[in-house]
Amino acid sequence: MTSPSNNPREVSVSRVIAADPAAIFAVLADPSKHPIIDGSGSLVHVKGNPSQLVLGDKFSMNMKIGFSYSIKNTVVEYEKDRLIGWRHFGRHVWRYTLEPVDGGTKVTETFDWSGAIIPKVIELQHYPEKHPVAMAKTLERLDTYVTTGEVPGN
Template identity: 55%
Template sequence: MGTRQVSRSAVVAAAPEQIFALLADPAQHPLIDGSGTVRASRGSAPARLSLGARFGMEMRMGAPYRIQNTVVEFEENRLIAWRHFSGHRWRWLLEPAGDGRTEVTETFDWSTARSPLAIRLLGFPRRNAEAIEKTLARLGGMFPG
């Protein structure tokens, strides 16, 4: 990945369809979030995301705030990504790994961020790498093979 992307992968003991169903449901995002910032879906978020869908989240990083996201990539049971006003993306790629398992790759892509310097100065690439690892571990724990 490029210098403005942070990715981690893990093999999860679940089929891509099972994992995608979780990722495509914004109400489930707080359950897998390893950053500790995602609190709850809010507003008129759809029950299931699709390309172009908009969904809000209640967040907390020091102080509570709300964020609006838009799904910008979508391939059923394989790929989903969303971005918010700052321009960076959260991307999930699912690849079958055999025996009902899936290689899950989560990427924090800040190559399209409006303020890449601010992201770097605030330490988000490093912090997001740690959070992604925790998120993948939580995701794996939801499907304990």
């Protein structure tokens, strides 16, 4: 489900996962798990061996979108078991919010490019239209991984 936002430079997708926030947050705050849940197919692997992320932590990912590259991220939003968000040099934020609800946790993934250095480049690449599909797949994969312990298939 795509959620509307008051911010015109933000897109979000939500899903209720039958798990408690702490179990979900443990996966989101562990960069080594990000390639497992990634619905875009762009995350290859985390560089190094970072522990559970907290505010201000930095972590690097090897990526592939057409070509291979590495990107360094910084955790810029954090509330244990409720919120984690990171950004890289482009200054757009990937954010996850977790809200306890009946039957589990509502997880919302948000791509926020309101602080991006050159937001028009993001828009010209049509990322705001493309990302929600991958975000929904990420939340589906997160659901599978957290609720079954199995690595989702591609």
